Amino acid sequence: MQEVQGTFDELGRPLSSTTFCVVDLETTGGSAAGGSKITEFGAVKVCGGEVLGEFQTLVNPDELIPAFITVLTGITNQMVISAPRIAEVLPSFLEFAKGSVLVAHNAPFDVGFLKHNSRELGIPWPGFEVLDTAVLARRALNRDEVRNCKLSTLAAKFGATTTPNHRALSDARATVDVLHGLFERLGNLGVTTLEEVSTYTSKVTPEQRKKRHLADHLPVAPGVYVFRDDKDQPLYIGTSRNLRARTRSYFTKAETRTRMGQMVMLANRIEGIVCATPLEAQVRELRLIGKHRPPFNRRSKFPDKVTWLKLTREPWPRLSIVRTVLDDEADYIGPFRGRQSAEGALAALHDSFQIRQCTPRLALKSKSSPCALAEMGHCLSPCDGSADIEVYDAEVVRVRRAMIGDPEELVAAVHAHMLYLARNERFEDAAVWRDRLTSFLRASVRTQRLRELTGQPELVAAAPHEEGWEVHVIRYGRLVAAGILPRGTHSAGWVDALLATAETVPPGFGPIPAATVEETECLLRWLDSPGIRMVRGTWHTSLQSGARHLVPFELADSRWQDLQRPG
Structure with missing residues (x-):
């Protein structure tokens, strides 16, 4: 895949070349939604430490200014x-601020008034x-340095040349000095871009920030990233549409997971x-996690601990x-x-069918003592x-039909048992059987859905992409090739070339013959997403026979969960 040239947004915009518009408003009250009006604008546009311009004007609010506001700001009717x-x-202000990053102290207040009035006037x-200097100060400074993060306190801390006095332009000028003081503080910690400032938190230690150069060589492209230790062993594996931006975030953003730190x-x-496509990246991530089991990927701890229900093939088949x-x-x-x-699923089958529950392998003609269940x-x-072998074989056929065909007979049997328990006011026992049947149906539907895809020798499917089409080749439920078909390219020849590079996958056995369950289900989710087109081969999601029985149980479970939530 051709590497994409990164934009400044992706690489990080240096603070020294970013234009900021620092704004402050004076108003008649504390809420625009509550009817308060703007009485004064003050704004300063700066870049690289230099003032590019200032904007200041009083505003007629078309209402009387409350006396306490006049006392606070000095602005009279x-x-x-x-x-x-x-x-x-x-x-006029929006034109002045055009192309800049808005900065305010307690930004939700000032930006909230601006947005509200834009809506009222029909201005997009x-x-x-x-950028909110109050939020940034709370992240960058500790309580030993400042008692609070009020504008007046911060202005004194950073030696602002203008003292805040609740007039818009003065407060905006003071905020400029606070902004530059915060930038200088963060610059000493290696925070030099707008993206890093916007996501800065003191929870990321200076030692972590010093390691951000580890991501500098990564491209702006989708793919998989692997953090490795000094012995080159994988620590953590992840995926992203932008490798460089995602990996840099580990050194600059607030990471709530202690393990990641x-x-x-x-x-x-x-x-x-x-990787050519995000789907290929997801699949590669799953394969790498399964192969290396990195210690900081939670899902890699027990990747092999999955459980299946099996109907054996022997003279007297059984479930295990x-x-x-x-x-x-x-x-x-x-x-x-x-x-x-x-x-639970096993219990539902054993209760509904007379198949043996003992575990020894029995000869066709056995003379052991009968068990209690037989009696x-x-x-x-x-x-x-x-x-009788024919009678037993007929019972096995019923079990097999319930497992991989239509479970209607099992559903009817469990329903009857649940009804009996409910009529005898044994509601908790009835709920246990409901859960057992639900577990069985979920597994049955999951298996049927997997087989829909793993039974296909080859599929070629495409999804819209900004440069053309994402094309994926799937064989027996395994992703074997991926690429971007450029817009305007002859598709037949391009697809033939992609198929020539695709991995060969021989027919296998079982519900997942060529991949892990996670990989095949990842492909199924992609195939179910909107806009997918089949290029070669045929595939569609059928209504599995077990699904129609499962829906009522899923709805009941969802409603029960809703009842358990507080409020």
Whole structure:
């Protein structure tokens, strides 16, 4: 894939060359939504420490200014009688601030008034980037340095040349000095770009920030990144549409996960693997995590601990819970979310069908003593030789149909059992059987959905992309090739060339013959997304036979969860 030339936004915009418009407003009250009006604008445009211009004007609010506001600001009703109204001032200010980053102290207040009046006047809001000096000060300074983050306190701290006095231009000038003081403080910590300032937090230590050069070599492209330690062992693996921007964020942004801070301190280098498409990056990430099991990826701790429910192939088949799908012609459903869910599904099948529950492998003619289940009529009793092979085989066919075909017979049996329990006011027992059936249906539907894709020898599918089309080749549920088809390119020849480079995948066995469950389900989600077009091969999502039974249980579970939420 051709590497994309990064823009200044992606590389980080230096503070020294960014234009800021520092604004302050005086108003008749504390809320624009509550009817308060603007009485004065003050703004200073700066770049590289130099003042480019100033904007100041009183505004006629078309209402009386409250006495306590006059005491605070010194702005009287007489002063604003001949002043322009907001409909005239706001467009002039927006033109003055055009192309800059808005800065304000307690920005939600000032920007809130500006946005409110823009809406009232029908003026489109330009979508300024906003920097709040109050927020930045709280992140950059500690309480030993300043008792609070009021503008007057910060102005004194940084030796502002203008003293704040609740007049718009004076306060804006003081905010400029505070802004430059904060920039100087952060510059000593290696924070030199707008992106770094916007995301700065003292929770990221100086030692972490010093390591940001580890990301400098990475391209502005989608792919997978691997943090490695001094022994070149993977610490953490992630994916991003922009490798450079994402990895730099580990050294500048507020990282709430303590583990990530520990990981960054151990990192010695970052490896970047450029991928043609975001989907390819997701798949590569899954494969790398499964291969290396990096210690800071939570999902890599137990990647192999999945559980399947198996119907064996032997003279007297039985059900068992297993962790591995073998090439033994047995029938499997899953994987389950945990062993408990698999045990619940197993109990539902055993209660509904008379298949044996003992674990030994039985010969076709066995003369063992019958178990208690056989004596109770819950098992056809092949162990003592009394079972008819044809009758038992018919029972196995019913179990197999419930597992990989239509579970309607099982659903009916469990429903009847639940109804019996409910009529006898054994509601908790009925809920247990509901959960068992739900676990079974979820696993059955999941297996059927996996087989829809893993049964396809080859699919070529495409999704819209800003440069043309994202094209992916899938064989037996495994991603084997990916690329971007440029707009205007002859598709047939391009696809042939992509197929020539695709990984060869032989037919396999089981629900996931060529990939992990995670990878195949990742591909399924992509195929289900809007705008996907089939280029070669056919595939569609069918209504699995188990899905129609599962929907009512999912809805009931969702409603129950809603009832449990406070409020």
